[in-house]
Amino acid sequence: MKPFQIFNTLTRIVEELRPGHPPDVTFYSCGPTVYLPQHLGNMRAYVFVDTLRRAIEFNGFRVRHVMNITDVGHMTSDEDAGEDKIEKTARAEGKSPLEVANFYIAQFKADCAKLNIELPPDAAPLDEPHPPQSALCRATDNVPAMIAVIEQIIAHGYGYVTPSGVYFDVEKWRGPRGMGRLSRQSLDEQHAAQRLEHSADKHSPHDFALWVLNQPHHMMQWESPWGRGYPGWHIECSAMSMKYLGETIDIHSGGLDHIPVHHENEIAQSESASGHPFVRYFVHNAFLTGMAGAKISKSAGKFPVVADLVTAGIDPLAFRWLCLMAKYRSELKFDLEIIGAAANSLSRVCQLLADLSFATKQQNDSEWVAEYRDRFRDALNDDLNTAQALSVVIEMVRRAHGDVEGHPDRDPRIWNTLRSFERVIGVPLEKLSDDLRVDAGPNIVSGGGVNTPMKLSGNAEAQVESSSPKGRFQGDPSKQTADAWAYALALERHRLREIKKFKEADAIRKDLFDGGYIVEDISEAPRFRLKRR
RNA sequence: GGCGGCGUACCCAAGUGGUAAGGGAGAGGUCUGCAAAACCUCGAUGCGUCGGUUCGAAUCCGACCGCCGCCUCCA
Secondary structure, three states: OOOOEEEEOOOOEEEEOOOOEOOEEEEEEOOOEOOOOOEHHHHHHHHHHHHHHHHHHHOOOEEEEEEEEEOOOOEOOOOOOOOEHHHHHHHHHOOOHHHHHHHHHHHHHHHHHHOOOOOOOEOOOOOOOOOOOOEEEEHHHOHHHHHHHHHHHHHOOOEEEEOOEEEEOOOOOOOOOOOOOOOOOOHHHOOHHHHOOOOOOOOOOOOEEEEEEOOOOOOOOEOOOOOOEEEOOOHHHHHHHHHHHOOOEEEEEEEHHHHHHHHHHHHHHHHHHHOOOOEEEEEEEOOEEOOOOOEOOHHHOOOOEHHHHHHOOOOHHHHHHHHHOOOOOOOEEOOHHHHHHHHHHHHHHHHHHHHOOHHHHHOOOOOOHHHHHHHHHHHHHEOOOHHHHHHHHHHHHHHHHHHHHHOOOOOOOOHHHHHHHHHHHOOOHHHHHHHHEOOOOOOOOOOOOEEOOHHHOOOHHHHHHOOOOHHHHOOOHHHHHHHHHHHHHHHHHHHHHHOOOHHHHHHHHHHHHHOOEEEEEEOOOOEEEEEEO
């Protein structure tokens, strides 16, 4: 059995995950800057983070997950000039920065929920948490921690104070642990000096702000040892990862675009402050790309968001399914046709599951399932190869279903394994398939979406039914009422068909369709299947 | 200019030295009053092009073509 392996940007090879203090894994993810809705490219990153966390947990580790929320300090230009992103939106919308941040945080959480992305709990007001703990933490709640880190950086000789702010001295941060370790690109190779304006206070154009001073029109300001001002963007990640997870963390994630600047700067800040290695494994996800393979980005102006999926009538979970169909390190193309294909794929799998007899969920898994369990884990542990893992899931479901419909040796007992897969891929297949299936009211016999009229109750489907638990009828009462209506009609249609009144039967089928139900006649037996559209 | 990535069937996408996963769409078949669903079968002798290494390459090397990203904010 393979151990969990992941590509480490620091070494550029796929390595076995060996956390510093097993079974704990400390995991810091760069989170959203809350000034606009997160687009689907952003959401792909969070699906990746969530799936990675689930996969690591699947391997028996206990993950301490911290995600930051940037609600101050992220400039529209990284040269510490420009405008604070949150304040820009605040001015545009006539709101306070806090209102803007709160609004988009709520939206971010709602979008994550639609994709079944589990976020860490909101940070508790703790100072130095011990042991490391999971947290969703806001930059503005952690300014004192940032100031403390900046003080350490200065004390160790890597920061200097000027009238316009406190800067990190990249020239001092040289050698094998210096700048360029992640990006493998020396500062000399970069042309920032020629292309960017920079403050005359900086010793080097590559120096970046730790704390910004004397920007009186900036709305968010804090007192500091150097005067009133606000933190630079990169410092929040250094400060919060250290505060919640310790000086050396196991995994740090982010988009590919963060490699050259943001993460490079984080390493410099964190290691110069603490004197210890910052991160064991850096992991970076590739982009979602648009029609011409071009990156979807906020600055491009127009970008799809979760709400657009809903508008298009696509279950947001289909987007998660799509993300899983590719490897996180590969660019993934996105347009309406592609997400539609993913939605079809997901919906077919769920329909197959809806057809599997309900009662089989109660049983132990069949022996043949073991092979799929191994293949699933191996795929997952091979640098999070979700594309292969998903194909294993689909093959298993198909086989179980094929056994039911086509073969005498039917054996659909896969539910325990399926649930363990679900916990990793984060798509609630069982729930989705339950939602599809129509269960008739308690007084009517039905069977796992394959409804069997009462007078045929001598067959195997109905026998299984007598032992089913009552719990399945809990849920939305209005839905149950509608289902009872649909079931009565379907039953009526079934009787009409038996006396060959096909015209009337077809009319009922159309009524049902218009009412949101699909009725299908099953060939092998005088039965029918009723499901929600 | 520097650094990096990609190019696999109609579309999306795994595979990175041993003879092309999976999904979507499509075609044929079985079944069926019809429809739908399901099941079966068929879809790249070939993985941008041209060379090279090798018993053997989509996978390694070289050249070329095309697309994209980063070095400005960005997942």
